[in-house]
Amino acid sequence: MWCFNCKIDQKLDQLILCKELGHDIDSEGLFTITNYDVNKMKETTEESKPKNPVTILAKFATPLMTKIIVSQSDNTRVFVVVKMNNHFETIELDKKNPKAYDWLRVTAFDTLKQMYSEETCGNAIGFLRAKALMKEESKRDEIHLRVAYVNGEIYYDLGRPDWKIIKITRDEITLIDYSKDTPMFIRTPKIAQQVEPNFRPEGNPLDEYVKICRMSNPELYKVHLISMFLAGMPMPAMGMRGHAGASKSTTSSLTKRIIDPSGIKNEDNLKSFPHGEDNFVTSLYSSYFSGFENISYIDVETSNMICRAITGGSFEKRAQYTNGDVYAISLMRKILINGVDFTISQSDLADRTIIYELERILEDHRKTDKFIEDAFQRLLPDLLGQIFLTLQKVLGTINEVEKQNRILPRMASFGIYGEAIYQALGHKQGKFLELYNDSIKKNLENLYDSNPIIPCLEYVLGDENERTIQAENLYKQITGFATSEGYTTSKLPKAPNGLHNWFMRSKTLLDDNNIKVTKEINKQSKAVSGFTPNATIYNIKRIVSTQTALDNELGL
Known part of the structure; x- marks a missing residue:
């Protein structure tokens, strides 16, 4: 018989129970079930079931992710652009990423007025990540740190809390909002905020800066420094070599603070060279520009790793130390090394490094750390402004410069862009390659000694x-x-x-x-x-x- 309370045809013991409970029973058999009634009952039954909170969060989060990218260099990582505090940011979809589930928990509470546990949020994030990795139509693209050079335009992430970035084209330099329409940037703990550039610099801050650093081969260094802002193409490593008291660490730190600061202090911006390829890759992954100090010896393995990182190469990493699964990760990074008397004994690295010999500073020429720091902080906004203005000129002339130069060095991109930068700084055509080739010849002379x-x-x-x-x-x-x-x-x-x-x-x-x-x-x-x-x-x-x-x- 049909029980109107249970909405089901009851029999035997279940029917007796319904009668005892006083349910409305169709004892005369007058009620007829139609297809409409069956479908209605299914809908009612489905509505009455408790919903899985992971499913709720996954459905809630999907339309909020305005851009989903699987990393081209590491296809195990998924990044999404989401809105936070009235601006857009990138987060990595990873259960181990606290920022991902913090975003999901807070956003869900603000909208759904429901508090979800970290475990529930983590499971939802894990599902969304797996879904992106499994979908063939998921877009694979380059994920950028600090600098992007895409479609003839340069983007620089200042590391601001509001995620505004600098966009440089051949026609203008603008401060724009980060969004799904810009190249995708990520931020690691090593990405510190950069000062605001001054696009009306006074005098020639580059000249003043190289004098403070007492830089050898200053014209080559200035070109080399600016070239480090060109992402996605191989640039020679910087090598700072000199005895104690030559200000290697200070000069190296200041160089990194101009390009890709990891902190506001010099000691925040240099690190020891890691042992083994796995640690090397981990160290490089978190920074666009890495500065390694106190290099004493460069063996064949180290030389090969640096060369691959400079020119863009693939490294193998283990997925977990508890199993044998490995995956490939591709990296191209900008690198600086310094040391007292390190020797480059491999020709590949000799061709990919510019060495700057720093002389020991005499006592009557020494400056205090505070003097150097104050001078640097005063110069930095103008310095960045001059660098970005120079890059704007380069974008307008690079095609013509490329036509001018038929014979190029091994690192051809640096040869072409270096010449364009050199000309943008006001120098005559063709002189830069002479400077660069002389530097490489010195490396080879040292190489021949060994x-x-x-x-x-x-x-x-x-x-x-x-x-x-x-x-x-x-x-x-x-x-x-x-x-x-x-x-x-x-x-x-x-x-x-x-x-x-x-x-x-x-x-x-x-x-x-x-x-x-x-x-x-x-x-x-x-x-x-x-x-x-x-x-x-x-x-x-x-x-x-x-x-x-x-x-x-x-x-x-």
Whole structure:
């Protein structure tokens, strides 16, 4: 029989219970259930069920996320743009991110007038993150720290509480609101607020600043400093080298405070070089520009890591230390290193670093830390204004500058933009590349001191472009030349049979200098070949590119 209270057809014991409870029972069987009644009952039943709070929060939050991006460089991370305190910000959808569930809890309470626990908010955030990662149509894009260079426009995050950012185009510089229409920025604990730039600077603050720092090669440094504001392209690392009392740490800290401050004090802006690749990646991830101090030795592994970070490379990271899952993370960062007497012994890093030799400051020229700090704080607004105005000029001339320069250094982007910056600072065309190439040559000279393979082989070749020589004779010529020229012989092979390994270890140097070395065993008689049978023979050859040969032929 139909029970109007329970809205269901009851039988047997359940019917007896309904009667005992005094429910309205259709004892005469006059009530007929229609499809309309069934659907209505389902709706009523669904409405009467308690709703899952995670479902409520997920549905509530979805329309509030005006932009959802899966990181292009780390596809395990999801970021969203949401409104907070009348402005937009970026938060990462992660259960471990306190800001994410704080936003959800407060926003839900303000709108729904309901208080949800951290666990409920965390579960809702975890669901939203999983949904974004699982959806094929989710947008993958670059997530920016501090600086973005997109579609010919430069954006700089001042780190202001209201999230206003600077936008630089070839026509103007404006302060705009952060929104879903701008490049996506994130902020880490290492992103400190920058001072407001003054776009009507007095005098030449760049010149005044390099004088305060007593910077060697000041014109190259000024270009290098400004180039660090160009995100998304490889720029050489800065190397500050000098003995105690040369103000390496102060100069390094001030450089970082101009580009990407991590705090208002010098000590907030430098860190020790981390041990291992995993820690290195973690250290780089939180800052656009990283300053590492007290570097004493750069081994092959460290050199390779720095090179990959400068040019943009992929690093492997473990998802959790409790399992073997790994994922790839891509990084391109701006880097500074300093130390007393560190040596760059790898050609890849030598080509990607500009070294500034800082001289020890004499006692009668020393300034107090307070004097330097006061002068820096006075200069910084004008300094930033001059830098941004220079970048605006660069955006207007870069296409023409690129047409002007056919022969570029290994770091081609720095060569082109460096020349544009140099011209924007009021210098003549073509001089910047000379400054830069001279700096790289000095690096290579230092590199040859630790591994003189190129001078040795140039000596063996002499005026010839190719020479075939027996191992014993080659070894004798190399060691004789290195000894007479004062090179460090401890880096040379100990015997002729060590030449092959030396050449293999130095392959990058050989490639960079267009020299090819091949090895074979002589299978002919001495009368035919001129070499001892079964002796090791090396062929040393200068490689002349097709383009170079054509240029020579055309007299270019």
